[in-house]
Amino acid sequence: MHGDVSIVSSLFLIFTGAAVLATLALYSRQPLIVAYIALGALLGPYGFEMVTSARLLAEIAEFGIVFLLFLVGLDLPPRKLGNMFGETMLTALGTTATFFGLGFGVMWAFGFTLLEASITGLAAAFSSTILGIKLLPTTVLHHRHVGELVISLLLIQDLLAIFGLIVINGSGTSLDATVASLVESLLALPILIGVAWALVKYVILPLLMRFDAFREFIFLLPLGWCLGLASLADFIGLSYAIGAFVAGVSLATSPISQYIAESLRPLRDFFLVLFFFTVGAGIDPAVLIDVLVPTLLLGVALIAAKPAVFALLLIWQGEESRTSWEVGCRLGQLSEFSLLLAFTAVSSGLIGTHAAHVIEGATIVTLLISSYLVIFRYPSPIAISDALRRD
Numbered sequence: 001m002h003g004d005v006s007i008v009s010s011l012f013l014i015f016t017g018a019a020v021l022a023t024l025a026l027y028s029r030q031p032l033i034v035a036y037i038a039l040g041a042l043l044g045p046y047g048f049e050m051v052t053s054a055r056l057l058a059e060i061a062e063f064g065i066v067f068l069l070f071l072v073g074l075d076l077p078p079r080k081l082g083n084m085f086g087e088t089m090l091t092a093l094g095t096t097a098t099f100f101g102l103g104f105g106v107m108w109a110f111g112f113t114l115l116e117a118s119i120t121g122l123a124a125a126f127s128s129t130i131l132g133i134k135l136l137p138t139t140v141l142h143h144r145h146v147g148e149l150v151i152s153l154l155l156i157q158d159l160l161a162i163f164g165l166i167v168i169n170g171s172g173t174s175l176d177a178t179v180a181s182l183v184e185s186l187l188a189l190p191i192l193i194g195v196a197w198a199l200v201k202y203v204i205l206p207l208l209m210r211f212d213a214f215r216e217f218i219f220l221l222p223l224g225w226c227l228g229l230a231s232l233a234d235f236i237g238l239s240y241a242i243g244a245f246v247a248g249v250s251l252a253t254s255p256i257s258q259y260i261a262e263s264l265r266p267l268r269d270f271f272l273v274l275f276f277f278t279v280g281a282g283i284d285p286a287v288l289i290d291v292l293v294p295t296l297l298l299g300v301a302l303i304a305a306k307p308a309v310f311a312l313l314l315i316w317q318g319e320e321s322r323t324s325w326e327v328g329c330r331l332g333q334l335s336e337f338s339l340l341l342a343f344t345a346v347s348s349g350l351i352g353t354h355a356a357h358v359i360e361g362a363t364i365v366t367l368l369i370s371s372y373l374v375i376f377r378y379p380s381p382i383a384i385s386d387a388l389r390r391d
Contacts, residue, residue: 006341010051013043031131031371033134033336033375034364036273048108048279052211057278063339064275066244066270072129072158072224073248088149091313092156098309107358110294116355117347122164123359124302126335129154130272131367134379135330138247149314149327161337162245168344169239192243196229196250205254210248212256215263222251224269224311233344239339279339279360282346287357298367299334300307306332307373326378333370334363 043050044057049059103124107117132154136147147166166185204225211217226247233243251257288295310328315321342359345351374380379388 004199007056010053010056013050014039014274014277017043018277024380029371029375031128031134031278031367033130034127035368036276037283037360037364039120040277041279041285043277044281044283046284046286046324049362051277051281057281060271060274061278061343062240064228064271064273064278065241065343066230067163067271068275068336069241069245070230070339071261071264072162072249073250074257074264076155076158076249076252076253088152089156091310091319092153092160094313095153095306095309096160099306100300103298104304105300106294106301107123107355110353112358115278115350116351119168119341119351119360120298120355123338123341124162124298124334124362126157126332127306127331128335128367128370129158130332130336131371135371135374135382137381146323146326149319149323150330153310153327153331157335158337161229161335162242163342164337164341165239165344166242168348168350169242170375180288184237188233188238189242189246192229192233192236192238192246192251195232196246200250200253202226204251208256218256218260219263220255223265225370234354240302241344253263262389276336276339279343282343283357283360286354287353288361291323291354291358291361293360296359296365299362299369301371302334302362303332303366305374329370329373329377332373333366334359338363 017039018036021199022032025032025035041047045052085335099122102121104117106120107120108114111121132150136150166189169185204221207221208218226244229247229250230240230243234240235382251260253259296303307325307328310331311321311324314324314327319327338359342351342356344362346353346356375382
């Protein structure tokens with residue numbers, strides 16, 4: 001099957017295959033993200049070549065990124081942002097610096113360029129919001145201290161990841177071009193935020209309040225708002241992803257923002273399957289074998305370092321040892337934002353395919369190992385033992 005295959009046939013293959021591999025992943029207690037990436041590797045250009053259209057894969061990935069960041073923004077109302085500048089902010093910044101240095105050091109030691117090492121260091125700083133939240137028992141930890149710490153740290157990391165995307169989006173082929181593009185982005189971002197704030201206050205929120213009894217409208221208006229602001233951001237020199245994030249944050253002030261988030265979550269999950277499929281489709285086994293040593297070294301080093309660093313910083317700030325280590329273990333992996341940074345950077349020509357494969361491979365390694373560390377030791381919806389399994 002080649003690039004001219006219909007999108008219907010491609011979606012049939014992707015979602016049928018995803019259902020099969022997701023079933024296997026659940027039986028083996030693995031995060032579904034890994035199943036979607038594995039499916040992309042199997043069906044993509046370097047596997048059985050059943051879905052190979054480069055344009056289709058790129059557009060699928062763009063949609064997945066847009067909806068992911070829109071939902072992240074919806075979970076970040078301004079009042080919550082203000083509450084995070086305390087203990088978790090210090091921990092988040094300390095761990096970010098540490099893991100950046102670790103990722104940078106591994107890549108630099110293996111001869112990668114300064115830019116490739118820097119982007120890998122940035123990717124190493126984040127933990128998976130999707131995995132972290134899904135392994136929190138909603139009726140046990142979400143409203144307790146461990147859950148609060150995990151969620152606050154993840155949200156701060158998400159903000160740092162957004163900033164990283166802005167920097168990468170503004171990077172050019174030369175220093176002068178990079179500086180000029182970053183200045184344009186920094187000027188365009190306040191304009192976008194101002195437009196979003198005004199439209200939400202005077203147009204979007206009044207419409208939501210006026211027609212909140214119509215569920216279809218509550219679904220359609222936020223969806224149109226997300227895609228409209230994403231298009232505006234792209235038009236003024238930012239990116240679809242940044243526009244979607246700003247759209248989400250601006251809409252988070254709505255009293256029904258959580259209802260909107262829940263309504264759109266299935267759509268977000270639909271496109272996330274497609275995004276992670278495209279990540280897997282871009283993995284070339286031959287390249288991955290070439291960088292197997294730095295990939296495994298980076299993955300194992302982060303799995304060993306992340307729980308300890310999180311725990312030590314939290315203990316230093318007065319948290320109990322048991323709580324600190326649990327938080328560290330729950331945040332002991334790389335993130336979907338790590339994959340997103342790698343995808344964006346390689347698409348922009350800032351890093352080579354070998355560096356991107358190191359990031360992607362290390363992310364998969366940490367997701368696999370981290371999920372087992374959590375489900376064997378702490379309460380979660382998919383814990384191995386009945387004593388630890390919680391809704």
